[in-house]
Amino acid sequence: MIELLEVKSLSVHAGDQCLLEPLSCTLTAARPLTILGQTGAGKSLLAQAIMGLLPQTLRVEGEVRLNGRSLLTLPMQERRALWGRVLAMLPQEPWHALDPVMRSRRQVSEVHQFVLGLEQEAADQQAELDLQHLGLADALEKIPSQLSGGMAQRVAFVAATAAGGSLLLADEPTKGLDYGRRDQVVQLLQRQLTQGALLTITHDIDVARQLGGDLIVMRRGQVMEQGEAEALLADPQSEYTRELLAADPSCWTAPKQSPQVMEPLIRVEGLSQQRGGKMLFEGLSFELCPHQITGIVGDSGCGKSTLGDLLLGNLQPQAGRVTYQRPFARHQLLKLYQDPPAAFAPGVPLQQLLKDLVRLHDLDASRIPALLERLHLNPQLLTRCSHEVSGGELQRIALLRALLMRPVLLFADEPTSRLDPMTGQQIIELLVEVARDYACAVVLVSHDPVLVDKTCHQIIRL
Template sequence: MNIQLKNDLAVHDLTIHSADGPIVSKVSLSLGRGRPLTLLGESGSGKSLVAQAVMGNLPPELHATGRVIFEEADLIKETAAERRRRWGRSIGLLPQEPWLAMNPTMRVGSQVAEVHRFVKGKAAIESVNDAKENLADVSLSSAEALYPFQISGGMGQRAAIAMAHATDSELLIADEPTKGLDAALRDSVTARLKSEVEAGRLLLTITHDVAVARALGGTIGVMLDGRLVEYGPAETLLDAPEHAYTKALFAADPSQWERRIRPTLGKAVIAAQGLEKRYGGKVLFSSFDIDVAAGEIVSIVGPSGCGKTTIGNILLGLTKPDAGAIKRQPGLSSLGFQKLYQDPPAAFAPHQTIRRGLKDLTSLHGKDWSEVEVLCNRLRLPEPLYDRMPGQVSGGELQRFALLRALLLDPALPIPMKPPLCSEMIAPPVSGMISPPV
């Protein structure tokens, strides 16, 4: 692939090496003003590593070769200090996991304001006012005085978007910018990213969401196993993909699924009536009824911050309701109800290998290791990933390890908090997610 280095950002023959060999091989792409670039591909395909190489924050055990030309400089040749000086100034990052990127001891408004104060060099009062405007742009004015642990995952994502916008950087790298957002907010964020492009900023987006790629337009690159397997104008690639993997990727998008016949339902696993929850005198929801039978899939849909996760936590017994009653199927242990966290890093010990955590789980609950291997094959999790730390695998791979842990306990009712798109894995939906207890 021939890349013209006259573009605002040009990547030529980028290869990312680990101790075991290259994990991203000879990726070449370019990004010009007015034409955003979106990288699509399944979890672990190398999309985020390409973005990290451009940003200059690859994990220390990895190194990059090739050329990354930006503002007439080869970023690969710059020192770590030179690269860091670009962060928040000429290069901005919207991280995949805002939960990890935000300071848990600072209020949301203060975190946005400090970007204006210390990166842009504005006066204190001006910084606070500009931060208020950034939060209002993402419908988050109500969260200004809250801490990150007091807001939902979707609200945290919007707070990260507000901070990224505050940098006003020349190049914006958005890693899964719509993760955890409902459809309305997803469209709003996509429109915001398009306005950044129209204002002259360069935009590199990493996403699993084909709808986001279609809305952004520009150029699309599709990655598989560390290689760029298809690359071209969005209008051409989306309507007439050539590579077999690209076709499979688009076919896995939920919009392409066929309707399924409603299965025969079993006994009620859980039922709740009149649930109510209040925080600080404010009623989050009230008079909420729900029941789930064996073999049934029930979805709770609503805008970010409306109480969906809180309802899930109440059903799991992790949060007490202020009113209402819950009835679970007799004979089910607490292990029959499993939570899949919206932000997988919140559910893993950061300094323990994935293998060690899985070994502890099998030992604690009397499971055989062969059951882990069967689920790993089913979820396409190769063995080399077992000996990595949670921070050394992709977000989608970590989500699949979280799913493996829940399924290993044969739950009667797993409750995923904002489950990932199936196009992330290029596989049909996992069947039997809700099944009668054995």
């Protein structure tokens, strides 16, 4: 095999603090390398250091050699000349990688035009062929907001690889996708191995297992262990790796506790809803009770979030009805969002956002310290803005905000899909506590049927 990329004792520092401890690995053609670990492990720092995308406030030490040529000593202009043509990066969150007002064809066409130098007409034709090849003929004239998560990730993949880069760095490429779309993206990554080398960063154990090849497990900037993926996952030597594997829902062993029998809070009768001429569900009936966790499971686009909008009163049903069995304040019907940053105003300290909430709804601010302790949150986190805390911390702060308002219904829309297994398990355990201790009805949306089966008292499959 041809050695494409060699990393020797690479480390990343912020002043005197070491964010990524010395790491060595080799990327070769046709053999994938996967970095597995929790959020905040330093995985993305490695990819950004290789690409040359780290902020100037961070310092890199060690060596990165591409076909024997040192990358870290290259002038930035020469390094950028490698982007797309040799080094390609597929960032996490396709919504951040794609221009929000540009149609899919043009997203890819620009690569052919400005990186490869094709005339615009030829670039448009090649972009259309590229997208059609991945089953995206219907997406040619759509902007990112009109695409499903899986389609957006495929468009981003086409754009990232259109210039023919032989080395692809994929940063959390399956985050937030349902099982079917996740597997589609894994197949795309495996295709890359026919053209060159692949480095994948993920917190999804199944993705690491499907890709195979070599595996590095990281925690807080340290390599915990590395080796051949199949052998390492079958017999991990590190206690941390064993904990990471045990956090996968398929390994959960704690039995569900039956909820207290109480009168229903919400009754749903004969509910039907269409979207875009497509029937999402029809004649749906069920009840939501205090202390109860109800699971909603199904692929993207099947109507899970739409059902949530109906339960929360944000949308009127086309047929059937949603009846609240007793009066309560409108702000006691709450949603916990899939993407934690989307639920917070950017650039405003979290403490200020909580103060605004307390003032708006006349809440008891004295409950905040106890809730911080219960949710295992450092009070100092509230002095930061939403982008300055981890996804798991921000999701727990979102839960704190909901508990301040004493929720009657908490609709948790894929609350763990963007979190690593250990952090996700913590959030699920907290939701179970919320249902039990606050006499709240919790609706848990997930694309993971195993998680739903092991957590929920009743399950609605769409």
